[in-house]
Amino acid sequence: MSHRPPPTPVDWLISLAVLLFGVAEELGGRSMDLSRRPLWWLGVVAAAAILVLVRQRAPFTALAVYASINTPLTAYYGEISAAWQFYVHLLLLFTLLGVVPLKDRRAVAGLAATAVLCLVLLFMASSMVTAGDVAVLLVMSSIAGGAGVAVRHHRHVALQAQERGELLAREAVTEERFRIARELHDVVAHSVSVMVMQAGAARLMLHPDQAVEREALNVVEETGREAVEELRLMVGLLRTGPENDGLAPQPNLTRLDELVEQMRAAGLDVRLTIEGTPVPLPAGLNLSAYRIVQEALTNTLRHAGPTASEVKVSYRSRMLCLDILDEGPRDGRAPGAEGTGHGLVGMRERVALFHGRLAAGPRPGGGYGVSVSLPLSGRITVVT
Known part of the structure; x- marks a missing residue:
């Protein structure tokens, strides 16, 4: 998903935290039976940290890849399942639901993968599971998913507000420009009309033998009248009400x-x-x-x-x-x-x-x- 932003410093910090937490838990050992918890799990931790790092660019791919690796391994090594595995899954679910709607098939697939992981965890520890354990899984999964949905909703609302603000600003500028054009139209039309009148008066004062001058002033008069008419035709499109009839004197x-x-x-x-x-x-x-x-x-x-x-x-x-x-x-x-x-x-x-x-x-x-x-x-x- 190339339109997604590259990892931010916060993404790098979260990825580093996942890496340190996973390595510490694996090396610290939730069980002394290292033969059932081989050291190549450290590679799985590193892979999980990489998926966390790129989760913003490809949220569904990161969750799908992680779930396809982590859930089978959890089923096999369920009795010594590490906490970091479940936390990483919830983080990836939160990220996914923060960018896609619940009706999207990717969101449905992410929720289904989370449900399967919870069932695997409960089944593998069925001999020791209690109602409290079930409640913890449900509550944590609901919080992660609900937080993602809430984040997406607020992003959508913020984007709508920003777009509406930009639209209102553009409309305000356009409205003011139309208003200025309507007002200045009367000013310009009046000035051109005065020029036409002065040219006509000058033409009437010419001697009969001044044919060239008379023709030049005729051209000025005709051009001025055409200019006034064109102004009225163009700016007439901007007229929005009877108050803009141009009869009232413009203030100064x-x-x-x-x-x-x-x-x-x-x-x-x-x-x-x-x-x-x-x-x-x-x-x-x-x-x-x-x-x-x-x-x-x-x-x-x-x-x-x-x-x-x-x-x-x-x-x-x-x-x-x-x-x-x-x-x-x-x-x-x-x-x-x-x-x-x-x-x-x-x-x-x-x-x-x-x-x-x-x-x-x-x-x-x-x-x-x-x-x-x-x-x-x-x-x-x-x-x-």
């Missing part, structure tokens, strides 16, 4: 006061600070900056509840910086996972779109902070 940083008032009405004590001189921003960047602040404040309200928060917008020479900080929950409850929701996914996508930088996480003094840097000219290629 000039409307942060309205956003702050909404958050205050919801119970969040927000303080807004503007540093530097506001400058005209590209429509897409302006919209994305507003959405980043909105997502950060929404996360604060959702995870920290009514608390104090600060929004600082800094206009620098070549950078727009956004800092959204909060003081954490006021009611003493544990803070939520503010950095794990879809809001952070959306912020990362928007920051990456404009080649900016994002840092989000708990603050040393308590609370949570989101810091964003968006270049106003040039590009920053480091995206975190």
